[in-house]
Amino acid sequence: MTTLRCERVLQLTLAVIKPDAVAHPLILETLHQKILENNFIVVRKKDLWWRRKDSESFYAEHSGRFFYQRLVEFMSRQVCGPMRAYILAREDAVAHWRELMGPTKVYRARYTAPNSVRALYGLTDTRNTTHGSDSAESAKREIAFFFPEFSVQQWLDKEEQRFRAGH
Numbered sequence: 001m002t003t004l005r006c007e008r009v010l011q012l013t014l015a016v017i018k019p020d021a022v023a024h025p026l027i028l029e030t031l032h033q034k035i036l037e038n039n040f041i042v043v044r045k046k047d048l049w050w051r052r053k054d055s056e057s058f059y060a061e062h063s064g065r066f067f068y069q070r071l072v073e074f075m076s077r078q079v080c081g082p083m084r085a086y087i088l089a090r091e092d093a094v095a096h097w098r099e100l101m102g103p104t105k106v107y108r109a110r111y112t113a114p115n116s117v118r119a120l121y122g123l124t125d126t127r128n129t130t131h132g133s134d135s136a137e138s139a140k141r142e143i144a145f146f147f148p149e150f151s152v153q154q155w156l157d158k159e160e161q162r163f164r165a166g167h
């Protein structure tokens with residue numbers, strides 16, 4: 001008899017619902033449900049506000065680009081309300097969350113991925129609803145930025161132990 005072993009290699013990603021989407025209860029709830037429906041494990045979740053220097057530091061790679069100042073300002077504007085950050089786990093978490101988000105620019109998302117989150121709920125290229133890490137390495141760095149108390153390596157090691165123990 002052949003034994004099928006159901007292997008799962010979990011990957012972590014950072015997903016952020018930006019303040020424009022958190023401000024709308026129905027959109028927030030829809031996005032949360034989408035995460036669950038797509039078999040992500042919610043490892044951690046928190047609502048938080050940024051100070052300007054957090055925003056500048058997180059988006060430092062875009063410093064100097066024409067949209068940098070408005071992005072930094074939007075992400076740290078207290079009046080918009082909090083953003084929501086998740087650590088999500090599943091197979092291919094990074095790529096899968098980015099696929100759900102769709103292209104960065106809302107107009108492009110509407111043409112090329114009309115059912116994506118950004119196409120459906122994005123307002124502008126700045127207020128494009130969500131952020132997602134773009135690689136496993138950036139996920140590690142970005143998770144540390146939002147959840148400094150969380151160790152990616154420790155979580156992955158424990159997950160591997162659980163897997164080896166057959167749980």
Ligand code: GDP
Nearest residue numbers: 062067071103104125126127128130131132134
């Ligand atoms: P992402 O990884 O898809 O979020 O895209 P990037 O890392 O390239 O950019 C970070 C964020 O900067 C995006 O999510 C947008 O909010 C913003 N951004 C990127 N490109 C543009 C642009 O051309 N115009 C404006 N207004 N914002 C942009």
Ligand code: MG
Nearest residue numbers: 131132133134
């Ligand atoms: Mg990016």
